[in-house]
Amino acid sequence: MGMQLKLHMVTIEDLVPEGHFLRKLEATLDLSFVQEETASLYSRGNGRPPINPVMLVKYLLVGYLYGIPSERQIEQRIQTDVALRWYLGLDLFDRVPGHSTISQLRKRKPSFRKVFRRLFEEVVRECIEKVLVSGRLAATDSTHVKANASRASEYLVEMRSEPGAYWERLDSYEEEGLQELEKRTGHRRKKRTKQIKRDSRRSHKQVSRTDPEAGHMKRPGKPEGQYYLSHQTLDTDHGVILGVTVTPGDVHDSVPYLDHLEQIHRDVPPIQAVTADAAYDFPLAHRVLEEQGISFYVRPQPSADRTKAEFKRDAFSYDAENDVYQCPNGKELRVRGLYRSASGVYWEYWADREDCRSCPFREKCLSENDQRGARRLLDTYFRPTVRRHLTRQNEPDYLDALRKRQVWCEGTFAAQKWGHNLTRVLRRGLEAAEDHCLLSATALNLKRMIRCMG
Ligand code: SF4
Structure with a gap:
């Protein structure tokens, strides 16, 4: 039995169902900014675009909407999917722009990429x-x-x-910390910026x-x-x-x-x-x-303790009222300095050298490379804020x-x-x-x- 061919009079409009996602998308997403953004790319005798920039954006967008991984596959899908054709403004028998045209255009006009950032921002604005x-x-x-x-x-x-991403921000906090240190101890020291950069x-x-x-x-x-x-x-x-x-x-x-x-x-x-x-x-x-x-x-974040000494941080108790640490030998560590690294600013709490010299726990408390003969604890300079947040x-x-x-x-x-x-x-x-x-x-x-x- 031979197959019977029937002739239908339909337009592409008839073939895309009323409630189709792409119909809703077309009604919601105004892409007129694409022309605006790309106008300069094609002026000054740069030649006419081989593909309308709005169509190009839609071409790529449907790939991400439907999880089509490559431009070659997008091209194939558009050929057979009526709704995609409709969304791109192609009629049933219009030629689908080839994936290589798309690739070439993206490669030749690198400034086209700001369209993608703008598209993202336009959609966020629409959501707002x-x-x-x-x-x-x-x-x-x-x-x-x-x-x-x-x-x-x-x-x-x-x-x-390289110095950390927050180098400049930390610089201004170090300055603030140094002023506070001066108020607390009467000592002023120089910023360590240059030295840290040299030490990198x-x-x-x-x-x-x-x-x-x-x-x-x-x-x-x-x-x-x-x-x-x-x-x-x-x-x-x-x-x-x-x-x-x-x-x-x-x-x-x-x-x-x-x-x-x-x-x-x-x-x-x-x-x-x-x-x-x-x-x-x-x-x-x-x-x-x-x-x-x-x-x-x-x-x-669980705090990492890199001290080599047997007495770790948690062997010391903090007395917030007096801003001092008590050591296992009942002595006090007070703020004596401000330490700046490539990625942080810290208060330095120091024990008294005299106390440590005669201390029975000395072996457990000081590591071999503690040349100053006293125990030091570092506390982030931002501790008050961190504590305010984390107590909640x-x-x-x-x-x-x-x-x-x-x-x-x-x-x-x-x-x-x-x-x-x-x-x-x-x-x-x-x-x-x-x-x-x-x-x-x-x-x-x-x-x-x-x-x-x-
Ligand atoms: S070595 Fe110093 S800081 Fe450590 S327990 Fe003894 S007195 Fe305290």
């Missing part, structure tokens, strides 16, 4: 307008995204360690030949190799992602944290409280956030914030990895990785926005 973001509680976490680089491409490089140590790093901007990630419970990290902060009302920062995979979570949050705090409705995992519990964060009037609900760690709102962080952040990363291409990047370089993570976050925000609108 629809009252899906309140800033009451924002949660931060990072996830690893595989770089397009193998471990076989790695080689060892010797690096001079050398270390080794595994760099990939194929993507030198990725980083060798080695974290407990995570795969090891070349990765990027996507740091995201979301609003815990509806899970709208407010900010994305991408770093190489070997950067500690605390490094981009404060700049990342400050950008969100500036651009998005002021944030009232933030919550984060233990990796973000570092003393400076407590102080900076307090100064900005932001409550900080962070999972406390068992209160219901604190625990509730930690729970919300876990549920929202983990759920969001899982959704992005499963359905929005956040497992691996295809392009190389930090900028391309950032575009990738921004598009993934944009796709998730659009999904959440449209779902919230019913």
